[in-house]
Amino acid sequence: xxxVKQNSxxxxxQEGRISILNCDYTNSMFDYFLWYKKYPAEGPTFLISISSxxxxxEDGRFTVFLNKSAKHLSxxxxxxxxxxxxxxxxxxxxxxxxxxxxxxxxxxxxxxx
Amino acid sequence: EPEVTQTPSHQVTQMGQEVILRCVPIxxxxxxxxxxxxLGQKVEFLVSFYNNEISEKSEIFDDQxxxxxxxxxxxxxxxxxxxxxxxxxxxCASSExxxxxxxxxxxxxxxx
Numbered sequence: 001x002x003x004v005k006q007n008s009x010x011x012x013x014q015e016g017r018i019s020i021l022n023c024d025y026t027n028s029m030f031d032y033f034l035w036y037k038k039y040p041a042e043g044p045t046f047l048i049s050i051s052s053x054x055x056x057x058e059d060g061r062f063t064v065f066l067n068k069s070a071k072h073l074s075x076x077x078x079x080x081x082x083x084x085x086x087x088x089x090x091x092x093x094x095x096x097x098x099x100x101x102x103x104x105x106x107x108x109x110x111x112x113x
Numbered sequence: 114e115p116e117v118t119q120t121p122s123h124q125v126t127q128m129g130q131e132v133i134l135r136c137v138p139i140x141x142x143x144x145x146x147x148x149x150x151x152l153g154q155k156v157e158f159l160v161s162f163y164n165n166e167i168s169e170k171s172e173i174f175d176d177q178x179x180x181x182x183x184x185x186x187x188x189x190x191x192x193x194x195x196x197x198x199x200x201x202x203x204x205c206a207s208s209e210x211x212x213x214x215x216x217x218x219x220x221x222x223x224x225x
Contacts, residue, residue, distance in 0.1 A: 034213065043117070043204050043216030044156065089156060099144060099161035099169050101214065106155075 003027045004092050006104035014112050019077040021107050023090030026071065030092040034101065035064060035075045038087045047088075048075070080111045115139045117217035119205050125223045126195050134190045134220045136205030145188045146206040146214055147180065149173075156204065162188065195224045 005024045013019045021035075031052045036044035050057040050064045050073070057064050063076045077084055090104040118137045126132050138145050147159040160170040162180055177193045188207075192199055200223050206214035 036216075041218065043119075043206075043218045046213055046215060049213060091156075099146065099163070100158045100171070101148075102158070103156040 003030075004090055004102050004104040006088075006090055006107050008107050009105070010108040010110070012110045012112060013080050015082060016079045019075075019080045019084065019109055019111070021075040021077075021088050021090075021109065023073045023075075023104055024071055025073075025092055027092070027094070027102075028071070029094045030102075031095045032093045033064070033066060033073050034091045034093075035062075036089045036091060036103075037084075038089060038106070044089055077109075080109075082111050082113060085109060085111045117205055117207055117215055119203075119217035119220050121220060122218070123221045123223070125225060128197060128224055129194050132192050132195055132222065134192075134203050134205075134222070136188045136190075136217055137186055138188055138205065138207030139209075139215060140186070142207035142209050142215075144168075144208045144210070144214075145180075145182070146208075147190045148204045148206060148216075149201040150204065150219075151198075151201040159190075192222075195222075197224050200224045 003026050034049040035047040037047050038044045048059050048062045048064050050066050055066050066073045087106045087108050089106045091101040120135045145162040148156050150156045158171050160174045161168045179191045181189050202219045202221050204219045205217045208214045
């Protein structure tokens with residue numbers, strides 16, 4: 001089941017630069033998308049979300065872009081900070097009322113000083 | 114800041130034994146979930162619970178699994194007869210409204 005795919009298992013970025021994490025999906029019924037961050041030995045922490053009626057949502061240093069025609073979303077973090085080093089998961093749901101999140105495999109982001 | 118808490122943090126059990134994983138969701142939340150992550154794999158949805166009943170469950174959530182909200186604050190996941198392949202990190206989550214779920218720190222279940 002590869003409905004949500006994060007093709008980069010890892011990404012290394014210099015502190016202060018932009019981090020771009022990518023996510024692709026195959027299920028055209030997905031209507032709502034979320035990004036979670038996970039540190040070792042902790043649960044996923046919600047970062048930011050976007051519904052399919054938008055193409056961009058911004059919250060501080062975090063911006064999520066959605067390209068519905070390409071079934072692609074990305075998370076931009078700028079500027080990147082050492083505390084951003086974590087595993088980032090993309091997740092999707094079929095509608096606002098659905099309660100099941102489908103997760104990608106995750107991308108490990110490392111911010112180098 | 115309110116958080117979802119899970120106990121124990123690590124549970125080791127023998128194959129065939131029953132285990133109960135416990136969770137205390139955020140107090141004003143109405144929707145409760147269990148997810149699991151087998152080592153090196155994706156986080157997978159198991160079950161959602163609303164208004165004292167299961168609202169959705171995945172194919173993984175077969176007859177050996179059950180959930181309960183026994184006392185208005187705890188939310189439990191029971192695995193009746195554990196198998197080796199049940200070894201995973203189990204995450205409880207809750208949400209005030211649907212979709213944006215807040216996760217606990219997880220219980221690592223090791224079946225030997």
